[in-house]
Amino acid sequence: MIKVGIIGSTGYAGQELVRLLLGHKEAEIVWYGSRSYIDKKYYEVFGNMFEIVDAKCLDDNMEELAERADVIFTATPQGLCASLVNEEILSKVKIVDLSADFRIKDVSVYEKWYGIEHKSPEYIKEAVYGLCEINREDIKGKRLVANPGCYTTCSILSLYPLVKEGVIDPNSIIIDAKSGTSGAGRGAKINNLYCEVNENIKAYGVTSHRHTPEIEEQLGYACGKEILLNFTPHLVPMNRGILVTAYGNFTKQYTYEEIKAIYDKYYKDEHFVRVLDKDVCPETRWVEGSNYVDVNFKIDERTGRIVVMGALDNLVKGAAGQAVQNMNLIFGLPETMGLELAPMFP
Amino acid sequence: MIKVGIIGSTGYAGQELVRLLLGHKEAEIVWYGSRSYIDKKYYEVFGNMFEIVDAKCLDDNMEELAERADVIFTATPQGLCASLVNEEILSKVKIVDLSADFRIKDVSVYEKWYGIEHKSPEYIKEAVYGLCEINREDIKGKRLVANPGCYTTCSILSLYPLVKEGVIDPNSIIIDAKSGTSGAGRGAKINNLYCEVNENIKAYGVTSHRHTPEIEEQLGYACGKEILLNFTPHLVPMNRGILVTAYGNFTKQYTYEEIKAIYDKYYKDEHFVRVLDKDVCPETRWVEGSNYVDVNFKIDERTGRIVVMGALDNLVKGAAGQAVQNMNLIFGLPETMGLELAPMFP
């Protein structure tokens, strides 16, 4: 039984970790960390857990946690994990960091886009980027995994085969992404009030969203060179789900069958990536509550472009589900353990 | 392994049955019945089931189904189950009917409120009312179970201890209920279009909703006499969930502790009924996706009334989940099997 500690268990991603781990046969939560709710019963914060979780919320004491847990999930704001991690802790416990602290290899890029100083750059190199479908082998047994961002997971998995195989000019990529509101976090901000979000759609962070360099770096590895692309996130009045619509210019003419074969080459055996039937567009409702990423594409012969679409649940494959998938890989468990939930509809 | 056939598998309750049974270790779906989608792949109707269910939709042939299945769930409009059932079928297969056909013992009451002729009244007496928490023992081994309505399950479980113990005058009961829109079904009606339901709340079926006599009959058994009450359903712009707010006049003065003791007497050991902590109001979000019913009450000393609240997921405890619970009871399986899902939030 793997003993799990969660720092930041009362955010939306933290709570989703709890939901998933409660259904995981080989994991047991031993620490519900939450600086804001110390000593409060967890179910008093999240009523769904009444009579399911009896534990109280604890502080963020990573030293003590390292003694008690086999793995720590940090579902916390940027900078916290980097400020807490050290050699002693990493010698005792595995860390899956759901923040951005260890995702970007170039610390100056991190510091520029996030506007904060990195407190433990010495661990960046060691950290593995936990996009399981791409870096599966590297994750196994690692002690520090950088769990990818929600937008980035969806963007990279949607585009990876095309970039890897040179099908599109990587510098022509435009990613137009749409996210449900749980992605904005559980902080008490006027902008996230029901009446401000409901009946509205808007772009935000245009040309400046922090997931941009993360996508560029990972897709850059795929094609073997640095790339620049456009990424625009939008806020959608729904709880969960990310839809990515991406555009790229073909490097030459391709048929549907050729592109389909390329996607199948990479994803045919991937349990959590579903390449949809021809002409079926991914929809966020079909992945809700599950760890699936639904992907498809449409060729536009008129313009010589391909339109790629991907959908996932930002709290599952975009956060907590992928974190559990990483935990499974780290500890040598079946990768899908605890994650074989059919999406819930409606 | 119990072989399950579903008639009406492409309605919302039918699809929820599929989701739940996919996670049930002792059940296997062998028949996805759907008159509207015959020969279509099930996942083409419900994209969440892509790469999970490969079966095609079949017709409503109950004779053939009786040969192939151990249990049939009929998630169909009123009247269909009654028109298909017969001795030969019942000798071969168990039936859990999610429609109202066998819920009401007095056939004239059924025919009056539903406005249709009952096609097999001879089985009404045999059928057991499948409200598991009340009729658990009677359900075991039965071949015909009438799965209760969504509003009725919530209303009855919320009020049962009070009526049974004579705490309130049963003829003073007023039930004001609110339901998510999946309760209105998946038929293509203008009234259920997104723009007609969104940003709106309305009452409907005022003084004439069909769940009224069902609630009156069952609560009447609890207090041993015929009762009349008011029941008003409302349509709420959300997918899932029923909230019942019920009012009753005390027969004498009671303290919080006394009423709490009465609820605990009936529900302390019930896995799926959660009596909340003092002053915590049930909310539909805390039961979404699960088989729980959350119940609580508030005493109004000023008016001598009690306000009772209950919340459940209309597609789970209000339909598919309770149907699986009934199946478990019929076949002697642990009652919670396949139903131990934590509610999903947000």
Place this chain on the structure above:
Amino acid sequence: MIKVGIIGSTGYAGQELVRLLLGHKEAEIVWYGSRSYIDKKYYEVFGNMFEIVDAKCLDDNMEELAERADVIFTATPQGLCASLVNEEILSKVKIVDLSADFRIKDVSVYEKWYGIEHKSPEYIKEAVYGLCEINREDIKGKRLVANPGCYTTCSILSLYPLVKEGVIDPNSIIIDAKSGTSGAGRGAKINNLYCEVNENIKAYGVTSHRHTPEIEEQLGYACGKEILLNFTPHLVPMNRGILVTAYGNFTKQYTYEEIKAIYDKYYKDEHFVRVLDKDVCPETRWVEGSNYVDVNFKIDERTGRIVVMGALDNLVKGAAGQAVQNMNLIFGLPETMGLELAPMFP
């Protein structure tokens, strides 16, 4: 041209006042008060007002406001208006208070339900309760009007004819009310975040909501005696709208025609109260953005009760619209001026 000052112009009710007054031919806003946004352009807070309102937000200086304005609307938390008002101010300017400070005649009742000390009880007697349809004549020319609460306006107008005419036992009244989320205000609270409100319905303030004594007092005037009733508000995932479903025991048998005649007696000539056709239930979507209250009823002969329903837009007839209606009455303008907007759907 009436010069209008608004204190609390950046709350939802305050902003709705701005929208309505911009379309009012005889009114002009001279002061956009907002303690939280002083010196910020009003349109930077509410982007809908870009190129429509160029003014900056000002503080809550009521002395200065009294010099500049003919009427002040206080759309502020409870207690603020009572703490600011004095003889000098009232000698210069009319006040329409959208808070509860002057609604309840018995100061001890106010202090008990609101839990705060009343800072200017000497003006309670003078203040007129601004429910225009009931107190029209008293409002004309007054200098201090207590604008009714949103729930109370809907509850009282729905029930008034029945209570006034002795059709129901006033102590049997149960009011089950449902409100959109703008009623919860624009404060940055976790409870009002999109993901906390969306896909959920809950009761709150059960047996203890502050609008209870206000309804009891006003309906008590109608029947000439003190009454106690139950009032339960619920939060609905939509922006605007209140629906009231109320129940009362008949004092004797009535026909539909008799009750209809009673409603017509009071509302036939009321522009903003629409008594719907037989069997048509009020829905909040049909009044959205307008000053209408839609009312109807259904007789339940089985139980001897009447079910009364009322719907209004909580920000218009439940707040800003009624405030403008009061302003029109105070200044002798046509009562409907600036309020003849057809409801917007969808």
Place this chain on the structure above:
Amino acid sequence: MIKVGIIGSTGYAGQELVRLLLGHKEAEIVWYGSRSYIDKKYYEVFGNMFEIVDAKCLDDNMEELAERADVIFTATPQGLCASLVNEEILSKVKIVDLSADFRIKDVSVYEKWYGIEHKSPEYIKEAVYGLCEINREDIKGKRLVANPGCYTTCSILSLYPLVKEGVIDPNSIIIDAKSGTSGAGRGAKINNLYCEVNENIKAYGVTSHRHTPEIEEQLGYACGKEILLNFTPHLVPMNRGILVTAYGNFTKQYTYEEIKAIYDKYYKDEHFVRVLDKDVCPETRWVEGSNYVDVNFKIDERTGRIVVMGALDNLVKGAAGQAVQNMNLIFGLPETMGLELAPMFP
């Protein structure tokens, strides 16, 4: 007083026409056409119009309508207007067609994208494309105006200055659009049911949506050559609103001030086009219920692209509002008459 007839008055755009015309001082509706609801009171279909509109729905008899009305709005499916129009009718009455029948000058393009035969191609040349800000002078006095599509109005107005001034390569344009659900019409389709749309976002009509050639044609006029672009619409769970996010490659380097000056050149004096302050992103909530289009842009120096955003209310500037604006132009009325409504929030 202009006498107005509406064909298709019980769709969402038709109903919005009614709402707007009720507030128009120089127009009067004399014909509520609706094939589906003949002889039914209009308010029985749209309860918001109770006690406001007393008329009954009439059929689509254009001959009779031409006798009675000065202008006819056809808010009907594609093909209907083209099948009804003829010289006699056009000699008696002005027509503003809200369908696509007369928008596209090349009839073969129309027939290819719409998949129907055009029944009166002889009037295509005469018809003027009613995008008021671009074709204002041409519209005045015309007898046949093709009211632009919702997506197209938003797309064209957002991009027009850039294309006209040669700022971007028109063949690099990618338009990613998001629409509320009223854009999908009021037909009873499963796909548009509340539970199918709510909590979901999806693309549809990818590379094949019918508004594509309309946008290409109009932007082609702006730059004086044929262009091909990508247009992808998405369905968003909200009632109203379209947001366009468009991308184009700069033809050379530009500063913010240069681009701002270009937008101001075209829109500074346009009442209904609001170019927002620097870094403010258009949001659909800020235009809801109004005829405004909010536009802004962001330069991405890293990639050499510009990101353009536009927001409008699909039922107002995207349909009924623009139709009224066209009516005003045809009849020589002030262009903003009946359209000076402040957007409603929330």
